[in-house]
Amino acid sequence: MNAPYIPDLSLKGKIRRRLTRLSSRKPLPAIDQKYVSFTFDDFPKSSAINGAKNLKDKGLRGTFYACTGQFGQSNHFGELCSSDDVKRIFAAGHEIGCHTQNHIDCAVSSPAVVQMEIQRNQANLSALGISNSDAFAFPYGDVSFAGKRALSDKFATLRGVQPGINHKGSDANQLLAVPIEGDIDNLQYAKNFFEQLDAKNGWLIFYAHDVRTKFSKWGCSPALLQAIIEEAIARNYIIAPVTSIYSQIQEQQAK
């Protein structure tokens, strides 16, 4: 399949999304540091190679949300990762999150199907020797009311695609995340969020797809990703995978 799937963009879809955002919430406690996480969805081979390398060169780790049912395939993001890629990334210390087995739209799938997709994905990762992480990202950033409720006690965090910085009261069951898309001329978009983070402590999560010179509509160039990472380092943020930051926020709250 080469054509990307477009989720429900109707008015009904918009209203459902708004109501779902208000349901099954897990509010974050106060955040008294400046945190940044770099995440990758769908796991194109280019993110497993260039994205992981960009982070590792700086001694950093990211969160890669994997769909094991797509391993070895190709789609609009180019070639997707293989089992060997995911094992290599995990061995390098990156977090391997869950993104359903087959990248299903959780907004139109029954909770039973969503749960089965998750069980299978996690079992496939376990079979590769990859411990299941506590991080999940909604494919297409979308989920139904019932689907969100069904997932809320399965993972520590659920990540969406609505841009913004997470603060006290933000929903750990639908974390805000900022896309990294395009080429170096889009650096200012990320810098705008850095300026907001400088002004107020919080947790800024980025997400990217393919990372290659000839990137897709949803992808980015290695140069843009590298520039954003360097900017985050220069600003002295705490940079770590999603579950690590979530734990740090919880620990800080407990003190």
Ligand SMILES: [Zn+2]
């Ligand atoms: Zn995805």
